[in-house]
Amino acid sequence: MRHGRYRFIVGFLAAPVLLYVVFVISPYVQAFYIALTNWKGVSANPQFIGLENFSRLLDDEVFWAAVRHHGVLLLVMPLVTIVIALFFSFLLNLSGGQKGGQMSGIWGSKVYRVIFFLPQVLAVAIVGVLFQTIYRPDETGVINGLLGKVGIDPVGWLIDPNIALLAIIGVMVWQAVGFYVVLFSAGMSSIPKDVFEAAALDGAGRYTLFFKITLPLLWDTMQVAWVYLGIAAFDAFALVQVLSVDRGGPDNSTTVLPLEIWRTAFNFSKFGYASAMGVALFFMTITFAALTLRVTRRERIEF
Amino acid sequence: MATDTRHKPSSRSGAHGRPRRRKNPLGVFGAMSHIALVIWAILIIGPLLWTFLASFKNNTEIFGDPITLPSSFGWDAWGRAWEKAHIGQYMINTVFVVVCSTAATMLLGSMAAYVLSRYAFPGNRAIYFLFVSGMTFPVFLALVPLFFVVKNLGLIDTHLGVILVYTAYSLPFTVFFLSAFFKTLPTSVAEAAMMDGCSHTRTFFQIMVPMAKPGLVSITIFNILGQWNQYLLPIVLLSGNVEDKWLITQGVANISTNAGYEADWPGMFAALSMTIIPVMIIYIIFQRQIQSGLTSGAVK
Numbered sequence: 001m002r003h004g005r006y007r008f009i010v011g012f013l014a015a016p017v018l019l020y021v022v023f024v025i026s027p028y029v030q031a032f033y034i035a036l037t038n039w040k041g042v043s044a045n046p047q048f049i050g051l052e053n054f055s056r057l058l059d060d061e062v063f064w065a066a067v068r069h070h071g072v073l074l075l076v077m078p079l080v081t082i083v084i085a086l087f088f089s090f091l092l093n094l095s096g097g098q099k100g101g102q103m104s105g106i107w108g109s110k111v112y113r114v115i116f117f118l119p120q121v122l123a124v125a126i127v128g129v130l131f132q133t134i135y136r137p138d139e140t141g142v143i144n145g146l147l148g149k150v151g152i153d154p155v156g157w158l159i160d161p162n163i164a165l166l167a168i169i170g171v172m173v174w175q176a177v178g179f180y181v182v183l184f185s186a187g188m189s190s191i192p193k194d195v196f197e198a199a200a201l202d203g204a205g206r207y208t209l210f211f212k213i214t215l216p217l218l219w220d221t222m223q224v225a226w227v228y229l230g231i232a233a234f235d236a237f238a239l240v241q242v243l244s245v246d247r248g249g250p251d252n253s254t255t256v257l258p259l260e261i262w263r264t265a266f267n268f269s270k271f272g273y274a275s276a277m278g279v280a281l282f283f284m285t286i287t288f289a290a291l292t293l294r295v296t297r298r299e300r301i302e303f
Numbered sequence: 304m305a306t307d308t309r310h311k312p313s314s315r316s317g318a319h320g321r322p323r324r325r326k327n328p329l330g331v332f333g334a335m336s337h338i339a340l341v342i343w344a345i346l347i348i349g350p351l352l353w354t355f356l357a358s359f360k361n362n363t364e365i366f367g368d369p370i371t372l373p374s375s376f377g378w379d380a381w382g383r384a385w386e387k388a389h390i391g392q393y394m395i396n397t398v399f400v401v402v403c404s405t406a407a408t409m410l411l412g413s414m415a416a417y418v419l420s421r422y423a424f425p426g427n428r429a430i431y432f433l434f435v436s437g438m439t440f441p442v443f444l445a446l447v448p449l450f451f452v453v454k455n456l457g458l459i460d461t462h463l464g465v466i467l468v469y470t471a472y473s474l475p476f477t478v479f480f481l482s483a484f485f486k487t488l489p490t491s492v493a494e495a496a497m498m499d500g501c502s503h504t505r506t507f508f509q510i511m512v513p514m515a516k517p518g519l520v521s522i523t524i525f526n527i528l529g530q531w532n533q534y535l536l537p538i539v540l541l542s543g544n545v546e547d548k549w550l551i552t553q554g555v556a557n558i559s560t561n562a563g564y565e566a567d568w569p570g571m572f573a574a575l576s577m578t579i580i581p582v583m584i585i586y587i588i589f590q591r592q593i594q595s596g597l598t599s600g601a602v603k
Contacts, residue, residue: 005422008503012418016411016474017430023471024437027445027452034447088343091336108340114590115344118351121586121593123532125552126578129559129571133357133365134350140366142353174346183598206332234441238534242556258443262535266542271447278444285441 035275046272053276063277066257069165070234070284073256076166078229081173082222085180088116090210092181093188094196113185116178124175128242131171132158135243158245161253168239168254176232180225187221188214223296227289234285237262257281351579358384358573365568380569381577384558390574392547393554400462400550401530404469408526409519411470412477417507420482421493431482437475442535450539460543465550468540469530477522484518485511524589524596531582551578 035053039046057063092109119127134142135157144154157167191214199213237258241247247263248255257277265274357365358380359373385391419431449468450459458464492514496506512519537550549557558574586593 005503006424009418009422009424011504012414012507013430016415016478017433019411019467019471020434020437020474023449023452023468024445024474025433027448028440030448030452031444084343088340091340107337112340112344113594114587115347117590117594118347118583118586120597121528121532121582122579123534123552123582125532125534125556126575129555129575130350130354132559133572134353142350142369145369177343178347179597182594186598231441235443237443238552242534242559258441258535261443261446262539265447265450266539275444275447278441278446281441282444286439289439 031275031278034272035279037272039270039272039275041269041271049272053273054280056273057276057280062252062255062260063257063280065252066255066260067284069254069256072165073169073172073233073236074230074288077169077172077176077233078226080169081176081180081229082225084173085177085184085225086215086218086222088112088177089181089184089188090214093185094209094214113178113182116181118178119175120179122175124238125242127171127175128239131243135167158243159250161250164244164250164254168236168243171239171243172232172236176229180229183225184218184221187218191217219296223292226296227292230288230292231285234258234281234288257284351583354572354579355576358569358576360569360572362568365572380567380573383567383570384574384577388558388570388574389546389549389554390551390558390577393549393551394578396462396548397531397551400465400469401527403462404466404473404530405523405526407466407470408473408477409523412474412522413481413512413515413519414507415474416478416481417485417511419478420485421490431478434475434478437472438479442472446535446539453540460541460545460548462548465537465540468536469533472536473526473530477526480522480525481515481518484515488514520592521596524593528593528597 034046036048036050037046038049038052092112122130136142136144137156137159138154139145139148141154141157143157148154155163158164195213195217196209199209204213235258236256240254240256240259241262244254248259258281261274261277261281264270264277353369356373359376361374364371364373415430415434419427419434453459453464453468456464458467488511493506493510496510497503501510532552533550534552534556537553538556541548541550541553555574555578558571
């Protein structure tokens with residue numbers, strides 16, 4: 001019996017662990033070593049150069065541009081997404097007044113939820129192609145065509161370095177909001193109904209209901225949302241690669257680290273340098289996740 | 304607003320027989336919220352509908368007034384996209400890869416999750432954390448070595464390579480989610496089966512898997528969508544001169560670059576519509592499972 005048990009354990013674990021170690025763990029481990037070499041192609045012998053790649057990173061303007069863009073993404077994208085998603089999920093779940101003693105959503109809330117979530121199932125690359133024509137800089141673009149009808153001059157959404165990144169953030173928000181509406185809705189529906197009933201009996205208005213009751217009780221879910229969106233802000237690869245002018249342009253005004261890693265490795269064959277960027281990205285992501293969990297830690301409200 | 308409505312009970316609170324504050328769902332706030340919701344809904348549907356209609360337009364119509372209907376509805380552009388732009392080929396490739404890799408992910412992931420959640424043995428926690436740690440690493444860190452691991456195995460530019468890599472990178476979340484799920488299932492049924500002489504393997508496949516169905520469905524949907532929408536891994540792993548093996552996302556991204564040269568914009572929009580519509584249909588049919596499947600990871 002015992003013998004059969006261990007054979008069973010090993011038999012069940014062997015394939016998944018082998019696959020996982022070969023394709024996931026070993027690349028991650030190798031990346032840290034490759035980052036310390038000047039590996040530049042398949043034939044050339046990589047040399048160990050210590051931290052040279054990292055000191056070069058410090059002087060690399062494109063690298064810092066990418067880091068700045070992650071900063072902007074990290075500030076703007078999660079905030080806008082969460083505010084819009086909270087607003088909508090409040091409307092959809094709790095603003096319809098009471099029905100038979102229960103808080104209900106606004107009329108048609110189910111249909112809205114289905115529509116809002118829809119972009120989430122579309123591939124980011126497809127969404128990028130879709131928005132290329134919408135953002136076209138002259139009147140042939142959808143937005144500029146519409147603006148032209150009301151007499152506004154065309155905006156160079158993707159070709160103006162000052163707004164290109166914001167235009168890309170707009171697409172990220174467009175795609176993400178629905179997911180967080182559903183997530184927050186799930187959070188709101190797990191708040192006991194009598195909390196709202198008691199508040200409503202005490203004469204709490206919609207604003208009190210939202211800011212004093214819903215928001216604090218939703219804190220855990222919001223923390224999760226923040227971490228998720230933050231991690232997405234460190235990615236943005238597919239969208240920037242497909243949507244932006246010249247892949248990260250104009251003038252590197254939209255480039256992000258994943259794009260630079262991909263380009264440095266597979267266009268310029270600087271594998272060591274690309275891996276150093278990967279290591280930098282890794283430490284940024286980890287720091288962000290740890291900080292968020294630390295800063296937003298609060299007394300958990302049990303119900 | 305609150306004081307205004309106090310003495311004018313709405314039909315709903317009127318039915319309850321006593322006027323309450325703020326019960327009028329058709330107040331200013333209600334109207335405003337409807338407007339906000341409708342605007343966002345239009346922002347979502349508008350671009351998709353525009354793309355669909357653009358596939359029937361000609362180049363002049365596409366770049367003309369954005370709010371017009373096409374002059375005629377012909378399927379030429381769709382035919383061109385399917386045949387000439389190989390959307391059909393990309394679609395079949397993607398279905399093949401995703402079916403294989405999701406099946407492999409679910410089989411290997413549930414096996415590992417089951418053993419790790421139900422059997423105590425030395426090294427159990429170490430293996431579990433090895434899997435879970437994979438969720439925290441950005442895939443871009445592994446990109447360069449991954450390319451060479453796949454290349455050295457002779458699997459670069461092959462579907463098998465993509466399938467194995469998709470499976471491996473889907474394992475961390477699958478194992479994490481499913482081992483939490485297996486823990487919530489009662490142990491008594493499996494024990495009873497073992498008492499009756501059922502082997503470990505049979506207990507798993509015939510008793511535990513059916514019991515874990517809700518969790519398996521959620522995570523299957525999660526993996527299918529995630530792998531179907533993957534863009535980075537195909538462009539890295541199928542980067543050689545193997546256009547016939549491309550997956551749908553890289554195919555469409557490539558068409559959008561080529562549409563400019565060949566001036567076949569209707570064809571590009573037909574290609575886009577073709578990739579969006581099946582996903583939309585599946586989403587509308589399974590929207591409840593998909594919503595819970597995708598968000599369940601965050602709630603856990």
